[in-house]
Amino acid sequence: MSPRGVLHPDENALFVDTATHDPAPEAAPFVEFYWHVRWRTPKPHDTKVLAHPNVHLVFEEPEPLVYGVDRGLFVRRLEGEGHALGIKFRPGGFRSFTDGPIIDLADRRVPASRFFGPEIADVHRAVLDSDDPAAEAEAFLLPRLPAKPDPLAEEVAEMVGRITDDPSLTRVAEAARTLSMSTRTLQRLFAEYVGASPKWVLRRARLHEAAARADQGGTVDWAELAADLGYSDQSHLTRDFTAAVGTSPAAYARA
Incomplete structure (x- = not known):
């Protein structure tokens, strides 16, 4: 089932399968949910989304990225087969991971290594190769959460x-x-x-x-x-x- 905000969800569901996973209690103050998208398209397909006011950490090829709030129309061209795992942070939930206001990330895609260090490159491969990518991503995130939520x-x-x-x-x-x-x-x-x-x-x-x-x-x-x-x-x-x-x-x- 396509989440709210995905345009023409019935058409999108012909090529894209989306699953969501709840965070562990320790992550819940920061994370809304994990999402896992798989696609198989016979020809290029544009997924279009009216984004929500959330920051995402996305494990995808060729490198993991942090997506700020996309204030326009988010368009992602999907080709062939592939998948991506995303961490959808609660509004405000990503603030502890950056040294500036979240508005500085608006409409931007930033290499995740800027916020989580070069070690995220190894985790990136493990997440995309895992049978349970959400669990793999959460295992990376949990020890990096602040001791106390803001x-x-x-x-x-x-x-x-x-x-x-x-x-x-x-x-x-x-x-x-x-x-x-x-x-x-x-x-x-x-x-x-x-x-x-x-x-x-x-x-x-x-x-x-x-x-x-x-x-x-x-x-x-x-x-x-x-x-x-x-x-x-x-x-x-x-x-x-x-x-x-x-x-x-x-x-x-x-x-």
């Missing part, structure tokens, strides 16, 4: 959950009031720990829902959906969706 990182993860799960929150100022802080403080925390602005996080959650509704098939009342998602009108939803995906929601649903 309490502020945990708070930020909860903030992201609250504002993405509440459809009534459509503006940053509203989210800041709900979280009992100033807009500037919220923006600063998201730059430091999340790697995307609160406005982007709010907008991306609504676009995930719009894409999911379109992928369900059937007729979608876009004006009604726009209202449900807190847009001022249908045209506002159409502009946001088209800017992110490259096509209008109605055209996406027909594709």
